[in-house]
Amino acid sequence: MRTVVKGLFSVLMSMALITGCSSGNAPATGSQAGAGAGSEAAAGSGAGKASGEKTELTFFYPVAVGGPLTKIVDGMAEEFNKANPDIAVKPVYTGSYQDTTTKIQAAVQGKTPPDVAVMLSTELYTMLDMDAILPLDDFIAKDGGSEYVNDFYPGFMANSQVDGKTYSIPFQRSTIVLYYNKEAFKEVGLDPEKPPQNWDELVEYATKLKKDGRWGVEIPTSGFPYWMFQSFALQNGKNLMTEDGKKVFFDTPENVEALQLWVDLAKKHQVMPEGVIEWATVPSDFLEGKTAMMYHTTGNLTNVKNNAKFDFGVAFLPAKKTFGSPTGGGNFYMFKGIDEKKQEAAWKFIRFMTEPERAAQWSIDTGYVATRKSAYETESMKEYVKTFPVAAVARDQLAYGHAELSTHNNGKVTKALNDSLQAVITGQAEPAAALKKAQEEADKILAPFNK
Amino acid sequence: MGLEHRAKWRINIYAWLLLLPSLIFLVLFTFYPVLQTVILSFYQADLGSPEPFFNGGDNYRIMLEDDVFWKVLTNNLWFALGTVPTSIALGLAMALFANKALRGKGFVRTAYFYPTVVPMIAVANIWLFIYTPEYGALSHVMEWFGHGGMNWLGDRTNVMFAMIFMVIWKEAGYFMIFYLAGLQNISKELYESASMDGAKPWTVFRRVTFPLLMPTTMFVLIIAFTNSFKLVDHLVIMTKGGPDNASNLLLYYIYETAFSFWDQGMASALTVVMVVILLLVAAIQFFGLDKKIHYN
The missing domain is CATH 3.40.190.10 (Periplasmic binding protein-like II)
Known part of the structure; x- marks a missing residue:
């Protein structure tokens, strides 16, 4: 078991070693016009040797x-x-x-x-x-x-x-799209050429498609649930952060509404599995017919195309105020x-x-x-x-594509949101309170960049 | 300066020379990095500060206020409590059985040892699908009891049990090997005299086998406990510490802090905590339990 601690140490070590070795030859950083003549001369003499x-x-x-x-x-x-x-x-x-x-x-x-x-x-x-x-x-x-x-x-x-x-x-x-099983659509009397257009239809169709041994829809929430959540935020009108990456908007009423929809899909309508849904198994669930619809990356298109034993469709993510998906x-x-x-x-x-x-x-x-x-x-x-x-x-x-969530101190900010989302999904917190907590944490993390 | 003194001095030099090669490596790859880590833990070295600067005990203060830190620490404690005693007991039981089995001894040993040989990353991938709801292997079994749809990794309480069970499966075979070796060292005469006295198998185990295996148990205990802090490979594959840190462990949190948050100062502070915990455990076990051990 090569442990990460050992890795950490060796990285520290190698850093120390590398810095030691290379401190002598300071690399020529992008010297601009001012140093032009000098650097050209140097380059010239170098080129002579190294033609x-x-x-x-x-x-x-x-x-x-x-x-x-x-x-x-x-x-x-x-x-x-x-x-x-x-x-x-x-x-x-x-x-x-x-x-x-x-x-x-x-x-x-x-x-x-x-x-x-x-x-x-x-x-x-x-x-x-x-x-x-x-x-x-x-x-x-x-x-x-x-x-x-x-x-x-x-x-x-x-x-x-x-x-x-x-x-x-x-x-x-890549970007997120909706994959749906056309045969399941036909089976329950839905038009296979008309995927759900908005959140209401998503709930309605998923309810129709749900039966014993098959979920209506699956939205993966393991690892990096913020990405999936971002599409719902965008559909409800606003991205999660400013363009300069110094501010986030996690606890808006629109986002609370979006997160409530996730909770309702699992708890109220019972058309989506409860708890965190594993990113990697969602495509397998879809291919096995265990879910009639899935939210997933376009990166899986070739996989689904090669392995689906049924006719499937790909559609825009259902809209609220507008269509929307992060890249x-x-x-x-x-x-x-x-x-x-x-x-x-x-x-x-x-x-x-x-x-x-x-x-x-x-x-x-x-x-x-x-x-x-x-x-x-x-x-x-x-x-x-x-x-x-x-x-x-x-x-x-x-x-309708927008920037993926990206801020200063990105790792910490996305973890704050991920943890809160998972707390809601596993029934430990209410959407409003969880998003408020994520917002507070993110504000604290971003404070040094807003001075 | 007597002759005796000089001879002693020469023996000392000789000993040092013998130790030197391993000492150099220890210093280079263990002590020096530990020292660097301790120093760095008193610096603010994150994305918000272009040049690392000394910030006293700030990293430690923030760490103590950090909910996630306490969460991963308690998680780790439960993880250790869940995996260490059970996997050791299981390892011992398996060793006793594998030692007795007359036919297919080799097969039994190989079968028990097999999970240890498989790399943790592969194990995690196998178990990821065992734990998959609906059509995972475990779901099929649970369906007989009417609980087919259990979401093992996506639920805050289930996920820790799922991890503990998997690690016990993986570790027990490893500990069995140590116990097998320990069993070979126990003299046959002891068992012969025990049977002459008409001792029951349980008494033999309690009075002869187990006490004489104490050095092995002691060694295995340290290995098991440190492993429960060192094993995190599976988290990368299976849960990323989720849901909401329910399966997160100290070492994985260090990794996240260092390579996802790029907060080198805090990662160093966390590493120091980890090193101190492991040293404490080793110290308690060496100086405390050591006295109660029979070496034959």
């Missing part, structure tokens, strides 16, 4: 869904290296999102950050507070411009931008402390990885939503949507 030498980039990436994704990513990097003989990208698979962030954090503290990496889009404020990432605006201005940035869906871009600056580029992104998933980040040549190369790589053709192929291979509008204009994507129309549902819902 034909490659710019090497280290690229950290996580894998969060099933399938042989490492092969696909490594393949894409190889393609890039072929097309750019002067650059050598070294892709490093770094485990889950959490593992990747941990490794990057250790590397940043050891002053040997990776050059470019994919991390959760919600890590933005954490990375800013660590002073670890570079704004990408200069690169965008030089290459791509607003035409490039505006091609991404705003719901994805929202987690990338703060104070008018862009810090990350969307790559593997999720990972973005490209570039790190401080790498020299200009590497920065240029890293930008080239990001551009390459997010080209419409590649975004389309990535979406088809994985079930992630393609991040750019132009990706859906490509031939391969058009063909895919034609044979598998539900793939377009997530894209269309993006018109």
Whole structure:
């Protein structure tokens, strides 16, 4: 049993060692125009010796869904290296999102950050507070411009931008959709082409669909229930936080109403299991016919498509005041402390990885939503949507897509909300009181950032 | 400076040299990090402070006011109470049986030891599906009693029992191995004379086997207790400490604080608490229980 404590110690150790080793060669941080002449001279003399030498980039990436994704990513990097003989990208698979962030954090503290990496889009404020990432605006201005940035869906871009600056580029992104069992719909006399449009219909349909051995609907609430909850908050009119990530709105009457709906689905209407519902088993429940509808990530689309033995549909999440769903998933980040040549190369790589053709192929291979509008204009994507129309549902819902919950001190803030949500789900607290507690805790956590 | 003194000195040097390699590793990878952790626990080192700064006992003060800290500590206590005695008793029973079994001795031992060989992460995944409501293995069994829909991991009271049961299953086989070794060391003559005196099996166990196994029990007790603080791999897979911290344990909370909240100062303070608890347990067991043990 390799314990985390040992891990913690060794991380501390390695940090100490790495800092010790690298304190001598202070990395050339993004020296701007002022130091231009000097750095150019240095670069010139370096180039003389190293003609034909490659710019090497280290690229950290996580894998969060099933399938042989490492092969696909490594393949894409190889393609890039072929097309750019002067650059050598070294892709490093770094485990889950959490593992990747941990490794990057250790590397940043050891002053040997990776050059470019994919991390959760919600890590933005954490990375800013660590002073670890570079704004990408200069690169965008030089290459791509607003035409490039505006091609991404705003719901994805929202987690990338703060104070008018862009810090990350969307790559593997998802959102929540409603999956429903068309055969179950037919069985109880519902129109299989008409999924529930609003909260009332959700309750009504779920009640009809519920029978012995089959739930009406399942909304996963283990691990990170805030994500699911956020969709209900959005449908009821307002996101959970401000755009600058310094304030949250947990205890609004609208959110209390949303949370009461969750409680009612389980306790009053008894169409959803009581207690916390495990994220990983919800798709299995759906495939086994144990639930007629489920809220889940689009990342599961390919899984459901390959394994469902019945006809299924994918729909927008039922609306209240409006449709709505948060986005999720990972973005490209570039790190401080790498020299200009590497920065240029890293930008080239990001551009390459997010080209419409590649975004389309990535979406088809994985079930992630393609991040750019132009990706859906490509031939391969058009063909895919034609044979598998539900793939377009997530894209269309993006018109109502918003930033995922992301604040300063994100880990603590989301835990405050997660704990309160689970306290309500397990019947330990009332929605209003629990959300008030989460709000108070979050306010306290965010206080240092509001000075 | 007599000759005797010099000889003693040389023996001392010799001993130190023999100890040196392991000492270097201990210092490098245990004592130095512990020292660093203690120092860091007096610093504010989180996302809100770009440069860590000394904040006295603030981390400890905040920790004592933190509900989650007390929750994980009491959880850990219940977890230890639930897993340690039962898994040790079970390990001993299994060892006695595996030692007796005439046929298929190897098979019985392997079968009992098997859960220990499986990595905790795999175990957690297996049990995740055993505990799944509706169609999990346990649900099928419970259906005979009319409780098929029990949500084991999604309920605040059930989740701790579910964890304890799984860990007992995993740990008992490991302790059996120690007891098997202990049983081999007990002289056959003792049993022969016991049977000459016409002692009943229970008396033999109570008067001969168990007392002579005390050194093993003592060792296993320490291992079991420290394991109950060290085993958290399953939480990552099964519950993430939820629902609402109902299954959260101290070490997982340290992990969350360090790598999800990025509060290095607080994580260090929590780690210090953990180290102190483990040292205390070891000390009590070594200095307290040690006296009551028969070494043969």
